[in-house]
Amino acid sequence: MRHPLLKGTTYDTEHGLNVALRAAAISGCGVATVSPMRVLVVEDDDAIRSVLQRGLQAEGFDVDVSADGPSGLWKALEGGHAAIVLDLLLPGLSGYRVCERLRAEGVATPILVLTAKSGEYDQIDLLDAGADDFLTKPASIALISARLRALIRRSATLSTNLIERGALRYDLAIRRCTVGATDVTLTNREDQLLRHLLLANGGCVSRQELLDDVWGAESGTDASIVDIYLRKLRDKLDPVEVENVRGLGYRITAR
Secondary structure, rough: OOOOOOOOHHHHHHHHHHHHHHHHHHHOOOOOOOOEEEEEEEEHHHHHHHHHHHHHHHHEEEEEEEOOOHHHHHHHHHHOEEEEEOOOEEEEEEEEHHHHHHOOOOOOOOOEEEOOOHHHHHEEEEEEEEOOEEOOOEEEEEHHHHHHHHHHHHHHHHOOOOOOOOOOOEEEEEEEEEEOOOOEOOOOOHHHHHHHHHHHOOEEEEEHHEEEHHHOOOOOOOHHHHHHHHHHHHHHOOOOOEEOOOEEEEOOOOO
């Protein structure tokens, strides 16, 4: 089943979701693919907020909504959400400030930001503000749902901000990497690659997944760039091994 893209306040967006939901009902196939998980959507545009709410409910989520920054911050601080979907340009308090306030208050709920900004420095600002992931608009409900499920899975496996793999220690909260007693300085791309590999919990992550998550699915960047950055990462993490598993992808284990 295909879901509409979130492009803006248009009839086509709303109509597309209605058509998709009717088609699923007629075919007799359920559209919910996961057990209900409560998420918070903070979006000031009425049409987009409605599409997000209905689309995510169709994917099996319980959805709370908020239309501005201050009320979104308040609901997020109340807790009880598995993840937060956050727009950047919000009235009253921007998405950047909401992220910063939540992290300052010790709220570790995963935050997925939806943004029209796609520049590298914009991405760096988002990650530094406390966002866990971001998608550039337009984005389909299916992709947003998949990213949310991934964030929730990762969050559920982490009882601490500290991840250890052999001699490697990485603090998710402050993005600090050490190998043995040595601090390792990473570029933004290297840091994102390392986070994705560590959060896979010893599992393999394909080159295409790394390319899409770190450089963006619509970037048009050649996949060979992943190998170039992984070589740099290997050099910095030595003797910790970034393993290339033939046909599956890359992983970091506890060896």
